Amino acid sequence: MATSKGTHDEPPVSPYSDLPEVVQDDFLPSYDSVVRNDLLRQTTAVRDDGRIDVDLNSRFCRTLSRFIPDVKTPLSELDTPSPQYCAELGGSPVSSWFPIKLNIVIQVVGSRGDVQPFVALGNELQKHGHRVRLATHNVFDSFVRDAGLEFYPIGGNPSELMAYMVRNPGLIPSLKTLRGGEIQRKREMVAEMLNGCWQSCLEPDLVSGRPFVADAIIANPPSFAHVHCAQAMKIPVHLMFTMPWTSTTAFSHPLANLKFGEKAGMSPETANYVSYSVVEWLTWQGLGDVINDWRKSIELEPVPVSEGPLLAETLKIPFTYCWSPALVSKPRDWPSYIDVCGFFFREPPNYTPPTDLADFLAQGPPPIYIGFGSIVIDDPETMTKILVEAVRQTGVRAIISKGWSNLGGVEEKNVFFLGDCPHEWLFAHVTAVFHHGGAGTTACGLLNGRPTTVVPFFGDQPFWGEMVAASGAGPHPIHHKRLNVQNLSEAIRFCLTPEAAQAAAGLALKMKAENGVVTAARSFHANLPLENLQCDILKDQPAAWMWKRGKRQIRLSKMAAGVLFQHLKVDPKKTYLNETKVIRIVNRRWDPVTGTTSALLGTSTDMAKATADVVMKPIRTYQQRKAADDAMNELARSPATGSRPATIPHGTAPHGRGCMSTAGALASASASGVGGFFKSYGRGFYLDIPLAVTEGFRAVPKLYGERVPEQEPVEDWQSGARVAGTNFVRGMSEGLSDLVVQPYKGGKEGGALGAAKGVGKGLLGMTSKTVSGICSLLAYSK
Structure with missing residues (x-):
């Protein structure tokens, strides 16, 4: 098991640190009214490799740190641990049966490596009787359908997306990208995918024409539409991802480099937590207006600027992380609706190697594998030379995957340039693997007990490289821009040591006892609101309508409602849409x-x-x-049939x-x-x-540091009156009592100085709480 405290270094100042000053209005949203560009500029800088330097001494970070939960809270006071299903290893071929047959849409944005795990998940969900549609890029049509899943195209070009991410990791554009207009094309692509994701929830199958309306959504976070589609349709949504996307004190955001200044005044744990907020703010700054414009098209109000970042966390959306707890355990500050369930592996495909590959494997000792998959490399010729020379200097044999960059063109007897080949088969025939650090490729290599070197390009790849290094199964990652013959040769020698082989074998033993896909299906089912989802008549079908009969409300599936309508047992006018999961986005205020x-x-x-x-x-x-x-007028002037003049249409x-x-x-x-x-x-x-x-x-x-209680949503004048009355009574009573309670608590904990601080807190609390209580009578009662 490996853990990390994040990357706390002091990197050089980025030449792009003044980026917000040169961004044109067309490229960034205009609603950054509270957190201005200059504030974010003082907080962050984008390095040449696309990682983000986060200045923890900035006013923005210090403000965010005040909203971080107390990391010293005893474990007994934290949220309840994950359910038992997450601790179970292995499992039956089909996990515990789910009683309702759902229409599930899985929305995925990314490369084939991102899509493949969700194909495995979709096949597992089909075993429960669910109808599963996988919505992703058009190029994966046959890949998805060949696996037996329904497919819906959402647009977007994954090769362009990967090329953009290599040049601009973390969605933070470089100056060169801005001048070339590429960021605008990326935003247009995101808008296209948002529309595609929405249509995937409602549109019939494009091949069979069979109607489809989603009962639940599973998505990876870069699809961006997930929460908004679920809010519009009032259905549950469950996020799944291979990269840490939830704030934690255990490790920093994979894209963040934390810079501790002399006046930072926060612990490494708090700094780790803050890094997630900073990266989310930057990402929302770049795409928030695109998302809000699209929300208007599906009749949703814009998301407030303060709520867009960390929206999934605020709404407590269930989240399943698709990595092995043997490699990275679940952080102790993640709540029970967040699970770490294991890597997603598909069934190994039936594969017979071509003759030339089989001959190469048989001609000598097992080779190493080098490949970068769907990564688009700017200079494939130079990369090929580095790889071949490192292989030559270390005296090993190697299989090099051509990938999307089409590496090759060099003759070397100990090197075989390979086209498409399933990793499940190939990694069983090599001694070590060297790759970009995609979660799927990393998982496959470790499952086969192969020492691993990661050459990251963007995204979660550096994270996986560090986790592999922390486990002892490989060296520290080598960024692709720093890759050379010398450091690659050293990495090859490291992976061939007995210590690396032993560490990799230990991880493989633990991973083979897990069943990530089955556990993820359990996690998804366990977080569904079963009480709102099930039809009261046909128990295996989801409820679509609510029928009010006297004081009783009965949930009806589409089939049950159709039968009752047809036989006049139910008046359609007395039915209304069943809201399985209502999502409310509240504009929370900081001060x-x-x-x-x-x-x-x-x-x-x-x-x-x-x-x-x-x-x-x-x-x-x-x-x-x-x-x-x-x-x-053009129609009137156009020649009509025969020799008669055209007539102006009636009306x-x-x-x-x-x-x-x-x-x-x-x-x-x-x-x-x-x-x-x-x-x-x-x-x-x-x-x-x-x-x-x-x-x-x-x-x-x-x-x-005081906890402010949640209040019920205001939906009408009655709920508004209740909230106004509750807030008024609480504000007046707690505000006046703070004048006594806060100095007493401060004196008890810190003596005279603590008492003085308590007096200040009491005066501030009295003012804020009484003013809020009085104003609430006006604000909530309208």
Whole structure:
């Protein structure tokens, strides 16, 4: 088992550290009103290798650290441990049977190595009777269908995506990328994939035409649409990934380099936790506006800028990590709805090697394997020379995979350049593996007990390289830009040592006792809301409708509802959509200053847009009318059948009436802009801003470590009145009591100095809580 405390180094200043100053408005969102670009610039810098230097002494990091859970909390006070199914090793060919047959869509963005584990998961879910659709890039159509799964294309080109990620790891664009316009094409690709993911939840099968509506969503985080699709459809969503995506004190974000200054004032554990927030903020800054524009198209409100980062954590979305707990154990601060279940392995394919490969293997001792899979290498010729020369100097035999970069073109008797070949078969015939560090390739090599060297390019690859090194099964990773004949030769010699072979064999023994796919299926089923999902009549079908019969509510599947409708046992007017899992995104406030400022700027932006619409809407309306008139005139002038002139279609207005109609449409469009202005003004100054003030003051105690209780969602005037009354009573009572309680607690823990601090906390608590309580009567009761 290996653990890591993150990368805490002092790297040189990146030449791209001033990147936010040169980013054009077209490339980044315009709503970074609270966390400005200059604040993030002071916090982070992007290095040449795309990793992110996080300055822990910055104001942004210090502010985030105040919201980190106490890492010294006793284990008994943490969330309950993972259910027993996660501790079980191995398992039957089919995990414990799930009673309901669901339509499940699996949304995956990435390379074939990212898609392949979910193919294995889909096949496992099919054993439970589920209908499984895998939605991913168009190029994987045959790969998915050949595995027996339904396929839905979401667009996007994985080779372009991989090439972009190599040049811009972590979605942080370099100056060269910005000048070339590549970031804009990447954003367009993300928009296309968002639409594709939404359609994959609703559209019929493109081959058979069989209708499909998803009952649940499984997704990897880079698909980005998962939570939003689930919110719109009110169905459960479960995330699965091979890369740490959840904040933890155990290790830093795989893309972050933590820089401790003299005044950082935070422990390494807290710094690890903060690194996830910083990377999430940067990613959301680049894609948040694309996601929010798409949300409008599916009738969802935009996600507030403060909620977009770490959205899955805030909503407590179930998460399954697809790596072996023998390699990286589950961090102790991850809650029970997050599991580490083991790597996903597919059934080994039937494979017969071509004659030339079989002959090469038989001609000498087992070779090593070198390959970079779907990675697109900028200079494949130079890479080939490095690999061949290292093999020559170490005196080993090697199989080098050509991959997407088409390595090769060099004649060497001890080197065999290989095309496509399943790793499950190949790795059983080699002595060590050298690759890019994709989770699937890493898992396959370790399962076969092969010492491993990782040459990372981007993403989670450095993370896996460090984990392998920590286990003793390989050397520290060698970044592809630093790869040369000397360090590769040293890595080859390391992997051929008895110590590396013994460490790899120990890991393989533990991994063979696990069954990641079966355990992941258990994790998925265990986190489903069974009480809201099951039909009350046909127990093996999911409920789609709710029927209210007197005071009783009965959940009905589509089939049960159809039968009851047909036989007049149920009035369709008394049924409504069953909401299996309701997701509410609440705009949480950090403090009254940023909360009020954010609401004020948001209101000002909406009013400015509405003011512009007073002019722009009539222009757009005129252009649309003119285009329609031009098309009609063209139709009137076009030759008709025979020698008779073309006639104007029935219903076309005379010219004078058409002009009046156009003028009326223009006036109506302008009036809608005026209406939008007053609507934005009313909502902002009578709802959003008072609510921001109330919740901002309510959040103040978090700044000095006090827990602020959650409150029920406000959906109507009744729930609003309850929340207002509860917050008023709590605010007044706790605010006044803080004047006594806080100095007493401070004095008991820290003597006179603690008592003085307690007086300050008491005064601050009294002010914030009473103001929040009074304002809540106005903010929540509307």
